Amino acid sequence: MHVFFLQVCEWREPEELAQLLDLELKATGESQDRLLQRVQDVAKYSIKTSHPRFLNQQFGGVDYHALAGRFLTEALNTNLFTYEVAPVFVLLEMEVLKSLRQLVGWTQGDGIFCPGGSASNMYAMNLARYRLFPEVKSQGLYGLPRLTVFTSSQSHYSVKKGAAFLGIGIDNVIVVKVDDGGCMIPEDLDEKIKLSKSQGAVPFLVSCTSGTTVQGAFDPLDRIADVCEKHKIWMHVDAAWGGSVLFSEQHRHLMKGVDRANSVAWNPHKMLLAGLQCSAFLLQDTTNLLKRCHSANATYLFQQDKFYDVNLDCGDKTVQCSRKVDCLKLWLMWKAIGSSGMAQRVDKAFIHARYLEEQMKKREGFHLVCKPEFVNICFWFIPPSMRGKEQNADYQDRLGKVAPAIKERMMKQGTMMVGYQPLADKVNFFRLVVLSPQVSTKDMDFFLDEIERLGNDL
Amino acid sequence: MHVFFLQVCEWREPEELAQLLDLELKATGESQDRLLQRVQDVAKYSIKTSHPRFLNQQFGGVDYHALAGRFLTEALNTNLFTYEVAPVFVLLEMEVLKSLRQLVGWTQGDGIFCPGGSASNMYAMNLARYRLFPEVKSQGLYGLPRLTVFTSSQSHYSVKKGAAFLGIGIDNVIVVKVDDGGCMIPEDLDEKIKLSKSQGAVPFLVSCTSGTTVQGAFDPLDRIADVCEKHKIWMHVDAAWGGSVLFSEQHRHLMKGVDRANSVAWNPHKMLLAGLQCSAFLLQDTTNLLKRCHSANATYLFQQDKFYDVNLDCGDKTVQCSRKVDCLKLWLMWKAIGSSGMAQRVDKAFIHARYLEEQMKKREGFHLVCKPEFVNICFWFIPPSMRGKEQNADYQDRLGKVAPAIKERMMKQGTMMVGYQPLADKVNFFRLVVLSPQVSTKDMDFFLDEIERLGNDL
Secondary structure, eight states: OOOOOOOSOOOOOHHHHHHHHTOOOOSSOOOHHHHHHHHHHHHHHSOOTTSTTEESSSOOOOOHHHHHHHHHHHHHOOOTTOTTTOHHHHHHHHHHHHHHHHHHTOSSOEEEEESSHHHHHHHHHHHHHHHHOTTHHHHTTTTSOOEEEEEETTSOTHHHHHHHHTTSOGGGEEEEOBOTTSOBOHHHHHHHHHHHHHTTOEEEEEEEEBSOTTTOOBOOHHHHHHHHHHHTOEEEEEOTTTGGGGGOTTTGGGGTTGGGOSEEEEOTTSTTOOOSSOEEEEEOOOSOHHHHHHOOOOTTTSOSSOSSOGGGOGGGGSSOSSOOOOSHHHHHHHHHHHHHHHHHHHHHHHHHHHHHHHHHHHSTTEEESSOOSSSEEEEEEOOGGGTTOTTSTTHHHHHHHHHHHHHHHHHHHTSOEEEEEEETTEEEEEEEEOOOTTOOHHHHHHHHHHHHHHHTTO | OOOOOOOSOOOOOHHHHHHHHTOOOOSSOOOHHHHHHHHHHHHHHSOOTTSTTEESSSOOOOOHHHHHHHHHHHHHOOOTTOTTTOHHHHHHHHHHHHHHHHHHTOSSOEEEEESSHHHHHHHHHHHHHHHHOTTHHHHTTTTSOOEEEEEETTSOTHHHHHHHHTTSOGGGEEEEOBOTTSOBOHHHHHHHHHHHHHTTOEEEEEEEEBSOTTTOOBOOHHHHHHHHHHHTOEEEEEOTTTGGGGGOTTTGGGGTTGGGOSEEEEOTTSTTOOOSSOEEEEEOOOSOHHHHHHOOOOTTTSOTTOSSOGGGOGGGGSSOSSOOOOSHHHHHHHHHHHHHHHHHHHHHHHHHHHHHHHHHHHSTTEEESSOOSSSEEEEEEOOGGGTTOTTSTTHHHHHHHHHHHHHHHHHHHTSOEEEEEEETTEEEEEEEEOOOTTOOHHHHHHHHHHHHHHHTTO
């Protein structure tokens, strides 16, 4: 018997989907009936990311209070650059940032919402550079010594993208070794910094990761802070993924030492389900560094002769001009469920992940890549035909083709979604991310059964 | 008799508003009734940017089809980086970009939606630099000659912000003179480029403006293209504000020569009312420059062994990772009203602006700063007490205080909103921006009456 339920996706080949959607934009408009059909088509063929079996990425699920906040944000359609046009949101953003900073362990500081964690990481890079060489803002990098950034081999790719974009160059991102769990090794960091100095470069930023993208590893922040203090280097924590553990009494130890950082990137659109985009960049600084570094003092927007306190005009803290309101949805959700509700959400994700880990150990074909420290479950599925044949010359090669093959079947049948990737010397494995509180034990059991169903004949 | 109508704003002092909103985030959640009240408060004290008397900025008004698209985007909550998680939106974005490019006059090319026009302008800068010196991506600016950017004195401040952010430095943004209308003088551009070269720098980007922020001036693109071609420099057009004239047969001549540009930034969230944020970055290039320049080839996201054409995974064209879906609202609105509806919207804004211009000429206290080329109406209001006293020593000083004083009264009474600013040697003047098709003659007459009512006793 086959039970019908809403698909996670209705896969169509790109050419077919393009035809179904009738993409072309024409001179004349269409009837309301036709438009309503289009809205239905868009929904039908889009991925159901709020489906409990969408486990593909570090977002998913839905919080209805946040969704209400998002609809309201759209309806109010304003720009978060001055108190004048966004009085409510300027105050809300300040409050949300303050509350996030408190969780980091800071009683004061600064911050801003950015269009994604990559932008937050770039902000950290730009501020660290400016603090060391304020003249970079006016003169650029010309005449400055070579600057180097340090980050682990498993950090997010945005560190390299940021270095390229900011004119520092990818080669000046020095890759620090990780241990088996995927955590940065502070001793290697210390050595690499010394080496870089000896080569005439100026190390100016260490970008740690709290919750790496694939393995979910947490760098040892306290020990890294020691190294940063010793060398007087800006310590940034990319906690885009893992930051939300700070809500949980039980799990916040994973980020012990984060209060010693200079800056933190934290995306509530991931584990907290605030909805895309919601990325906070937090700063311990109290010297108005963010504004000094980024401001252009445009007289048409940031007039100094306004009748209210122009320090409320936050727009010159960013490198954007138009800036979307990303704080309301988080504020409303936080009001709705409280910090305790957020903590429960985080704790529940861990419980789900531990459940999956235990179930995988009980099943023959599932092989964990590493012991999960967070809610990323990395595993290989070994089809029956390959079991016990680890010594065969083509074993790794064949294993690397299993995940893509299962993924294709899963997408085409639309039953669920999960991602895969290689990592360092490890061939393709699945990375399952559990974060939605709507995921049930039944969903997780289904997931394991489904992997077997899709992969047993490979 | 006083007629009541919905206020544009319900002004509150920041401290009072903070109290009214009860901002604090607590451990426990709240009742649904309380949350509903909060939603009402947020709406009540927010600026009504879709009100026909919100004329403060280059956004405003509402298009209900676009709004439906925005709600749907929020509900579907996905990330525009792979075909896998955003099949519909990958195709929609390609189609919308293609259609925008066609209006620019390109039959092929590339592009991406960015979080705002500032980001688009930075992308142009990064691509131009990479095209000239591909090694900048890996090695940074070290060892490269000093690079210089050229833009007019009235261009948007994001050009300078971008130069600072990208490590080029604000001092390396060479300011080109404008004529009385605020348009870049190509002869001065040519001279400044030669001068910069003679000083050992490498001019690599000219950032033209189609629709300057304050005056609404259009740089002479055809003549600037001649200069760019002669010197082999990347020509970028910041048409964030003015780009929408390309829909109008009657007004597209303002951007004659845009097809000779290398890149264009165009924000449909401004004049077309697509809703914040909607910023297209368009590119004539067909050599995959965008991806080559920005890619990091993250194996966890952009796997090359997928079962579909991985060229559809657009995420590596950007410096973001998470990227909000900004194309659906524009696509749906375009389907609803067609290109002809867009053209009418643009034409109507011009008609409104001409009406205001004529009415101002008929009223004694209104003095135009310059003849409007676009829909920005820049004017001084001269209170009766100052008329005929232009020769007084304190006249300019007093005049500069009129706009802020009227603005304060307007905000506190909440009847309408319009911005003001100084510009070069001109003291504070109002800049009225008409763009919403919902603005009526009555609204415009009201605007003029209201300026008089608020300012006649100054």
